[in-house]
């Protein structure tokens with residue numbers, strides 16, 4: 057069985073290498089009146105070698121490469137909001153042309169498909185050139201908000217940066233990326249968006265557990281959307297190769313197109329740019345901690361210069377509150393990217409960005425000064441967010457500080473479902489209509505192993521509730537108003553790993569209903585949606601150790 061599959065795998069490669077010029081076979085279609093623009097490829101130099109062979113690409117920001125045509129493209133789902141943002145009519149989204157283009161089977165005349173060249177630090181080590189090994193940028197569309205958005209196909213076939221990969225993505229990881237990136241947007245966490253998810257009709261071979269067992273999986277392509285897909289690693293590769301003019305040109309391009317508020321003539325412009333990246337990254341880290349999201353692969357090639365969550369791989373949601381948890385099996389020993397480390401890793405990654413742009417800035421001090429502000433920006437953002445989660449009007453008084461600190465020691469020792477616990481807090485009133493026993497019972501229902509907790513744990517929880525209510529009483533905010541505010545920052549519905557996995561299991565059998573339902577549920581994660589209450593519960597026991605539900609590999 058393994059041999060047969062492996063033979064198919066090999067055949068896939070041979071078929072590609074026979075196609076001398078896949079670009080000449082690329083079908084052209086029109087997509088209504090959509091107009092694509094390509095400042096990145098027009099203003100920055102590309103790879104002179106137009107062949108689609110895996111190699112080191114020097115002195116170029118990208119390589120022109122067409123998607124590899126697929127067998128039977130089919131649009132599975134489109135994000136209505138992103139479609140409207142990009143001015144794409146529903147008729148067009150339903151058309152065959154849409155499925156053809158967004159699965160990588162055809163292009164429009166004004167697209168300039170290309171894969172970006174970037175490097176990166178992976179798990180703390182410089183990894184050299186990485187680049188878009190399976191992502192292909194098509195071009196930019198102007199959104200109805202007048203901003204420009206790059207459209208990128210993930211899983212659209214090999215590029216010069218594919219190294220040993222096949223350039224493809226499987227349905228399971230594409231569903232995870234599609235659903236989660238949209239969910240993050242509605243949680244108000246900065247993120248790349250997803251326009252569509254298409255089935256390619258081609259099978260893709262993966263060793264899901266890296267244990268030598270190859271299996272055929274369904275191939276898929278997600279069309280991702282963001283201001284740009286420029287990463288920290290985009291600058292690092294030029295710096296590592298000591299191409300300082302190239303580095304400067306990329307900085308100038310980035311500032312001109314993506315940071316227009318920075319004056320082009322300012323002598324400080326590169327440091328100003330760095331400061332912006334520091335602020336948006338610090339804010340992003342605070343948001344991840346707020347909602348209990350663990351990215352899983354915070355390598356510098358996965359760090360957006362816009363402070364967006366990018367590259368949804370083996371990510372996960374904290375179920376029981378374990379700050380040392382990471383969903384990524386590849387990182388299970390070191391746990392470099394565990395939940396509690398994310399803010400510190402953000403800092404480490406920003407230091408790599410400083411090192412990268414230093415040759416253009418020419419002096420260490422302003423970069424160091426900027427980096428030193430990261431901790432304060434993160435702490436302020438996080439403190440504001442945790443205060444809001446608790447319905448506290450401020451976080452700096454000693455009474456607020458005590459409530460926050462004591463809460464985290466309870467969470468860490470309690471094996472408590474983070475999402476359910478925080479959501480329950482808004483039901484605590486300060487009037488006498490709810491007793492401390494009732495509150496304890498309410499919070500107890502968010503525990504995974506309540507029977508294993510000692511009496512002293514419950515006493516600590518009761519003391520905390522008393523303290524917390526004292527602080528709330530002092531604020532004199534009506535209970536219902538505080539509840540409404542708290543419910544706006546403590547989501548009721550998140551994409552728990554097991555939910556994504558159930559949607560994947562059904563989709564692999566051809567049933568997309570759960571995918572659609574989850575998409576609907578995740579659009580208003582802060583509102584009560586009784587029809588979805590079955591999915592606002594603790595992770596079921598069966599999901600604790602099931603692949604895809606607790607731990608994931610990078611195989612995608």
Ligand code: AMP
Pocket residue numbers: 186187188189190191217218219220221222223224225353357358367369610612
């Ligand atoms: P990631 O960990 O997904 O950010 O990927 C790291 C690098 O590996 C990037 O350069 C990706 O484009 C590349 N890569 C990941 N999966 C594949 C694949 N199936 N084919 C080609 N390149 C890949």
Ligand code: MG
Pocket residue numbers: 357358367
């Ligand atoms: Mg990546």
